[in-house]
Amino acid sequence: MAVLAFMSSPVVVLAVEILGVFAGALVVGGLLRPAAAPAVRVATSVAALVGLIAIAGLWTSATALHGARYGLRANGAPADERCFTDGGYAAYLPFVRWIRARVPEGDMIALQALVDRPCWALSLLPRLVVDGDRPAPWLVVVGARPPAAPHFTVSVFAHGLFLVHRTS
Amino acid sequence: MRTVLGLVALNGVALATGEALLYGLGLVGTRPGELARGAGAALLAGFAVLLGLGIVVLVAGGAFTGAAFTGAALIVGAGLVALGRRRRAPAREAVRARPDRAGLVLGGGLALWFAVQIWESRALATAWDAAHNWTLKAEALFYHGSLVGPVFVDGPNGAHLAYPVLQPLLGSLVFRFCGSPTQGTLLVELWILLAAFVATLPFLLAGRAPSWLALLPGALAAASATSNGILRGDADVLMACLLAAGALALALWVEASRPGHLALGVILLGAAANTKNEGLVFSGLVLVAAVIAFGWRRERSWRPALVALAGFVALVGPWRLWLRLNGPFPSDVTPLSTALHPSFLSDHLDQLRIGVHGLAYRLVDQSSYLWILPSFCALALAGLVSPRTRRLAGFWLGTVLAALASVAWVYWISSQPDIGGHVSRTVIRTITGPLFLCAAGLAYGLTRLLAPAEAVTALEPATVAAPVERVPAPVA
Numbered sequence: 341m342a343v344l345a346f347m348s349s350p351v352v353v354l355a356v357e358i359l360g361v362f363a364g365a366l367v368v369g370g371l372l373r374p375a376a377a378p379a380v381r382v383a384t385s386v387a388a389l390v391g392l393i394a395i396a397g398l399w400t401s402a403t404a405l406h407g408a409r410y411g412l413r414a415n416g417a418p419a420d421e422r423c424f425t426d427g428g429y430a431a432y433l434p435f436v437r438w439i440r441a442r443v444p445e446g447d448m449i450a451l452q453a454l455v456d457r458p459c460w461a462l463s464l465l466p467r468l469v470v471d472g473d474r475p476a477p478w479l480v481v482v483g484a485r486p487p488a489a490p491h492f493t494v495s496v497f498a499h500g501l502f503l504v505h506r507t508s
Numbered sequence: 509m510r511t512v513l514g515l516v517a518l519n520g521v522a523l524a525t526g527e528a529l530l531y532g533l534g535l536v537g538t539r540p541g542e543l544a545r546g547a548g549a550a551l552l553a554g555f556a557v558l559l560g561l562g563i564v565v566l567v568a569g570g571a572f573t574g575a576a577f578t579g580a581a582l583i584v585g586a587g588l589v590a591l592g593r594r595r596r597a598p599a600r601e602a603v604r605a606r607p608d609r610a611g612l613v614l615g616g617g618l619a620l621w622f623a624v625q626i627w628e629s630r631a632l633a634t635a636w637d638a639a640h641n642w643t644l645k646a647e648a649l650f651y652h653g654s655l656v657g658p659v660f661v662d663g664p665n666g667a668h669l670a671y672p673v674l675q676p677l678l679g680s681l682v683f684r685f686c687g688s689p690t691q692g693t694l695l696v697e698l699w700i701l702l703a704a705f706v707a708t709l710p711f712l713l714a715g716r717a718p719s720w721l722a723l724l725p726g727a728l729a730a731a732s733a734t735s736n737g738i739l740r741g742d743a744d745v746l747m748a749c750l751l752a753a754g755a756l757a758l759a760l761w762v763e764a765s766r767p768g769h770l771a772l773g774v775i776l777l778g779a780a781a782n783t784k785n786e787g788l789v790f791s792g793l794v795l796v797a798a799v800i801a802f803g804w805r806r807e808r809s810w811r812p813a814l815v816a817l818a819g820f821v822a823l824v825g826p827w828r829l830w831l832r833l834n835g836p837f838p839s840d841v842t843p844l845s846t847a848l849h850p851s852f853l854s855d856h857l858d859q860l861r862i863g864v865h866g867l868a869y870r871l872v873d874q875s876s877y878l879w880i881l882p883s884f885c886a887l888a889l890a891g892l893v894s895p896r897t898r899r900l901a902g903f904w905l906g907t908v909l910a911a912l913a914s915v916a917w918v919y920w921i922s923s924q925p926d927i928g929g930h931v932s933r934t935v936i937r938t939i940t941g942p943l944f945l946c947a948a949g950l951a952y953g954l955t956r957l958l959a960p961a962e963a964v965t966a967l968e969p970a971t972v973a974a975p976v977e978r979v980p981a982p983v984a
Contacts, residue, residue: 354881357872360534361879362886364600379897382890383957386883397731397878398621399950405625405727406738412632417693420647422633423640442530445651448658457664458640465644466651 423459453482479504514685525581532588533768547772548707556779567830571653576686585671590694590713618772622703630692644681653849663845669837674782675743698738709951716959722951729947734940747787748944750780754947758798778823793910847921863919866931884946887953911942
């Protein structure tokens with residue numbers, strides 16, 4: 341069992357593949373160009389191998405890339421909102437769009453929530469997102485309603501989702 | 509329409525600058541055919557120069573806008589053309605070999621393949637890593653121009669703040685020229701630069717063997733699963749293109765001591781180092797390997813090698829200085845002061861095992877990676893046998909092994925709590941650079957070992973030409 345495990349380990353398989361290509365190329369090259377030097381024999385076979393694989397590979401990779409693209413289609417939604425879907429928090433997207441409609445471009449927004457900040461930062465650009473403890477004219481709160489305070493206007497999007505604007 | 513015109517304008521400016529650079533270095537002449545054949549290398553080199561300047565501007569606190577990009581191109585281009593004209597024998601190093609019919613057919617097929625990829629990728633969403641790093645920074649530069657604090661200094665945790673900004677800067681310029689920050693246009697640009705890399709191989713290796721022989725490994729690299737990285741908007745493929753093209757230019761410098769190849773190689777490697785942190789390590793390894801291979805012959809002067817090292821430091825220095833001034837930033841790699849301690853390394857040996865197995869597990873997947881590594885290794889082993897190619901085969905083999913070892917080292921000293929998951933998530937990206945090095949090495953090895961004898965002796969300077977009796981027989 342130990343021998344089988346060793347033989348099937350990827351490092352050993354890789355070494356066998358390399359030596360296999362070398363030995364095979366030497367033999368096939370010897371048949372194709374028996375008078376040539378060993379290095380030239382190997383190069384001849386490797387050129388043939390690379391040529392065959394490249395041409396076939398271009399075809400198969402086009403299919404594979406088509407499949408990969410299928411999973412990345414924007415489907416009409418803004419391309420930069422995709423990370424909300426991938427991260428499993430697409431429910432925040434209406435809130436993010438609502439914030440975008442209210443906060444002027446270029447303003448700074450502090451995020452007081454345990455959320456994926458890079459994803460929010462991308463979707464809210466050109467507004468600049470900072471951590472919740474940093475001073476900013478806008479504050480996004482996810483959770484309990486922030487307490488009332490002078491010079492602060494609290495807008496409610498939905499239960500537990502608030503946008504606070506510092507008015508002075 | 510604006511998008512198409514924007515991409516044409518952006519690439520046209522970079523292409524013109526790159527052609528001026530190749531002309532200034534004596535690697536192309538002024539004939540349209542020569543300029544056309546050098547277009548791939550020119551595009552990569554043009555972006556390398558202009559984005560390198562852009563990083564200096566950003567580090568100095570400025571904004572690198574479309575106008576600044578175009579202005580820099582005009583100034584640099586004019587200077588390089590003047591430099592080229594001052595040369596007594598213009599384009600002395602240019603190779604005027606015409607592409608063969610098979611090369612034209614293969615090149616046409618590749619152009620069609622790339623056109624399909626470009627067309628199909630123009631409307632994709634921003635994938636996870638791009639949203640958290642590359643595209644986030646590109647859009648921040650597009651909107652704000654400079655390295656704004658909330659994104660680049662106090663940026664969100666997970667935004668890889670220590671990463672260099674060449675691709676985000678490129679992305680911001682794509683968005684500026686096209687008028688809006690659309691992820692699809694950035695992906696189109698990344699495909700164009702991959703195509704430029706494929707075209708660079710037969711250009712740099714022209715004159716010895718049929719051009720299709722140099723095109724095949726590039727096609728193999730483009731067709732491998734590493735190209736998925738472009739769809740994800742990652743920077744690995746761009747870094748790998750710059751790295752492998754730079755390594756090839758340096759291999760040609762080691763072979764024939766031509767300063768034009770040395771300068772081109774250092775510029776491309778500097779750009780690779782400014783694209784990703786892995787690029788810095790890989791580029792440094794390529795440069796060191798090239799200097800060792802160059803100095804193998806005792807009669808050679810060390811001055812060009814020292815100039816190359818100084819040039820590389822000058823290219824990567826600005827961003828590293830910015831990191832020093834604004835960091836340190838969170839990293840998942842243990843600092844060397846801790847990692848180099850023997851007890852740390854022995855305690856983390858299991859991470860090395862997991863990392864090496866993860867690398868090998870990917871590299872044996874030949875349905876995805878198309879036998880690039882085994883073919884390269886077989887050819888390099890054959891090259892080690894031949895006295896004529898031993899030094900350069902050692903350069904390529906050493907470079908690829910060192911690059912893979914550096915990836916394994918990073919996994920060894922990683923501070924990620926779930927190292928198995930980390931390796932399986934990242935290895936599809938970290939092998940891109942080594943695989944592209946393999947592709948460039950394959951192109952080099954095939955064209956050298958299968959070159960007709962008269963082509964080898966005609967192109968190599970007398971000081972480094974191999975004895976004629978050792979040159980292998982021409983291809984039948």
